[in-house]
Amino acid sequence: MKICLYNTYSRKKEIFKPQFKKTVKIYSCGPTVYDYDHLGHAWNYTMADLLIRTLQYNGYKIRYIINITDVGHLTSDNDSGEDKIEKSAQEKHQTAQAIVQYFTEIYLTNRRKLNLGEPFLYPKASEHIPDIINLIKKIEKKGMAYKINDGVYFEVSKFPKYGHLSGNTLAQLKAGARIEINPQKHHPADFALWKFTPEKVKRQMEWTSPWGKGFPGWHIECSAMSLKYLGPTLDIHTGGEDNIFPHHESEIAQSETATGKQFVRYWFHPRFLMVEGQKMSKSLHNFYTLKDIEQKGFSPLALRYLFLTGHYRSQFNFTWESLQSSQIALNNLYDFIEYLLIIIKASRKLKPSKINNQQIKLKIAKWDKKFQQAINNDIDTPKALSIVWQLINTFNKNPNHEEAEIAYQLLMKWDKVLGLNLTHIKLEKLPLNIQKLTKKREKLRAQKNWPAADKLRLEIERQGYLIKDTPFGSWVKLTNKINY
Ligand SMILES: [Zn+2]
Ligand SMILES: [Zn+2]
Numbered sequence: 001m002k003i004c005l006y007n008t009y010s011r012k013k014e015i016f017k018p019q020f021k022k023t024v025k026i027y028s029c030g031p032t033v034y035d036y037d038h039l040g041h042a043w044n045y046t047m048a049d050l051l052i053r054t055l056q057y058n059g060y061k062i063r064y065i066i067n068i069t070d071v072g073h074l075t076s077d078n079d080s081g082e083d084k085i086e087k088s089a090q091e092k093h094q095t096a097q098a099i100v101q102y103f104t105e106i107y108l109t110n111r112r113k114l115n116l117g118e119p120f121l122y123p124k125a126s127e128h129i130p131d132i133i134n135l136i137k138k139i140e141k142k143g144m145a146y147k148i149n150d151g152v153y154f155e156v157s158k159f160p161k162y163g164h165l166s167g168n169t170l171a172q173l174k175a176g177a178r179i180e181i182n183p184q185k186h187h188p189a190d191f192a193l194w195k196f197t198p199e200k201v202k203r204q205m206e207w208t209s210p211w212g213k214g215f216p217g218w219h220i221e222c223s224a225m226s227l228k229y230l231g232p233t234l235d236i237h238t239g240g241e242d243n244i245f246p247h248h249e250s251e252i253a254q255s256e257t258a259t260g261k262q263f264v265r266y267w268f269h270p271r272f273l274m275v276e277g278q279k280m281s282k283s284l285h286n287f288y289t290l291k292d293i294e295q296k297g298f299s300p301l302a303l304r305y306l307f308l309t310g311h312y313r314s315q316f317n318f319t320w321e322s323l324q325s326s327q328i329a330l331n332n333l334y335d336f337i338e339y340l341l342i343i344i345k346a347s348r349k350l351k352p353s354k355i356n357n358q359q360i361k362l363k364i365a366k367w368d369k370k371f372q373q374a375i376n377n378d379i380d381t382p383k384a385l386s387i388v389w390q391l392i393n394t395f396n397k398n399p400n401h402e403e404a405e406i407a408y409q410l411l412m413k414w415d416k417v418l419g420l421n422l423t424h425i426k427l428e429k430l431p432l433n434i435q436k437l438t439k440k441r442e443k444l445r446a447q448k449n450w451p452a453a454d455k456l457r458l459e460i461e462r463q464g465y466l467i468k469d470t471p472f473g474s475w476v477k478l479t480n481k482i483n484y
Contacts, residue, residue: 001369003058003376005051005236006313008244008267009165013378016266018235023061026052027226029239029247030066030122032073032218033103034088038287039303039318040240040273040280042114046304047270047312047379048238049116053417054375064119067225068107070100071126071205072195073218077246078181079151079192083215086204096204100124110290113300115419121229125221129207132216132224136193136209138258148184151195152211157187159253165267166245191250192217219250223258226251232259238268270312276319293323301420302327308381308418328483330420335484336392337411337425339475343404345427346472355401363406367391371414388414399471428477434465438474445469 003016018024028048031037052062075081089096108122125132136152139145144158156162156170163169170189177188196214197206206215216224226234232255239248248267255263272279275286293303306326310316347355367387374383391410395403415422430438441456460467460476468475468482475482 001372001376004378005266006378008269019233023063024055024235025230026064026236027230027234028066029222029243030068031107032069032084033100034084036289037107038289043273043307043316044240044270045116046114046307050379050381051268052117054379057417065121065229066119068104068122068124070124072216072221114304123225128224131228132220133209135224135258142257144257145193147211150182151192153190154193155186156189162253165249191246193220219247220254223251223254232261234264236266236268237264241269241271271315274317277317298323298327302330305330308385311382312379331483334425335482337422339484340404340408341427342475343472347401360402360405364409367410375417430476438476442474
């Protein structure tokens with residue numbers, strides 16, 4: 001089945017075709033590990049994860065890298081300001097290394113909590129300085145770089161396509177430039193490949209280079225690491241909307257100058273996340289993190305569920321109310337699957353002739369096609385999620401053994417994309433005495449001895465279990481609520 005993806009570069013939805021038949025090479029700009037990652041990051045990472053899972057669902061092998069920026073990302077996008085990592089280290093009276101280690105660990109933990117698939121590598125910029133220097137040398141050799149008092153710069157006016165990805169022109173960039181820019185630069189939009197350590201400044205992270213002691217620019221790091229691990233051409237490059245300019249624009253200029261080949265075939269940019277209708281900002285104190293979510297009693301996967309209700313190319317508005325609804329929906333879904341397991345367990349007692357396997361297979365294929373069409377259409381997860389609930393509603397109209405089998409098999413399959421840990425749902429193993437009481441009660445109910453059956457129900461509840469009678473048998477659970 002074909003996959004359609006919106007490509008930021010062409011500004012169109014295109015049919016996805018990787019350069020190799022079965023493998024897709026993907027690079028995601030990872031975090032600059034100087035602070036806690038917030039919901040905007042979580043949204044962005046989850047959208048990239050859904051893209052990757054969709055490709056895997058279609059049978060592609062994925063070669064995937066997420067870099068860790070641990071040096072060179074400055075507080076201002078115009079190559080001025082402080083290094084975010086060094087600044088954070090100073091503020092927290094820590095070494096840069098300790099800051100990097102601490103926030104990388106948090107980032108990786110959050111990824112696991114959100115059930116995000118693992119790349120084959122998380123390369124760190126600081127561990128690739130020789131690769132970065134070599135790449136700058138190549139660019140210099142092509143006559144596209146020049147050295148001034150504070151660093152080595154890329155000359156954007158010599159790269160005709162500069163501005164295409166972001167929709168900027170060099171004239172616009174010149175007009176919009178701020179005055180405090182280094183006057184030695186040939187064009188205000190020229191960006192640093194290598195920055196020199198300023199005089200009288202003691203940096204924790206600096207290296208010698210053919211041009212002088214200093215550190216790499218942020219953009220060249222991604223060009224160097226993607227080239228090293230994935231080769232000159234990526235199938236897909238992902239990153240936040242705020243990375244389009246200057247970061248990704250500059251990556252294209254550097255990489256294509258150095259290799260002479262197309263750098264990226266498809267650019268994938270999820271849109272911003274808003275919080276309660278507002279942009280996240282320090283003054284509004286709405287930089288929520290996954291920890292805030294957990295502290296309010298929500299599970300990280302409820303957030304993942306909430307993200308599934310939005311499309312990556314629409315601005316997503318996070319609200320606590322919608323997170324609450326998502327938590328309820330997710331609990332419902334989990335309990336629904338448990339109910340299916342009750343029915344499937346009961347089915348085993350039926351004669352095999354009572355189950356029409358051919359019919360089940362056909363129905364599964366029909367449903368699955370709908371689901372795959374949704375995700376293949378530019379990762380339409382809201383549609384995919386609506387198909388999940390259509391399936392549940394269809395089951396509810398006619399709950400039987402066959403429909404339970406169909407719903408269960410589909411949900412397990414779809415969870416490869418949804419990533420909600422639906423496959424982890426198992427029937428609770430009940431203590432022997434509870435099992436005995438349940439069986440005894442079922443017998444009494446069969447004999448229509450209601451008063452005695454009710455007595456046993458109370459006894460089961462007294463021991464902390466909830467019992468729900470279904471047409472397919474008793475559903476007993478250590479809980480105070482069954483959500484389905
Ligand atoms: Zn990057
Ligand atoms: Zn020049």
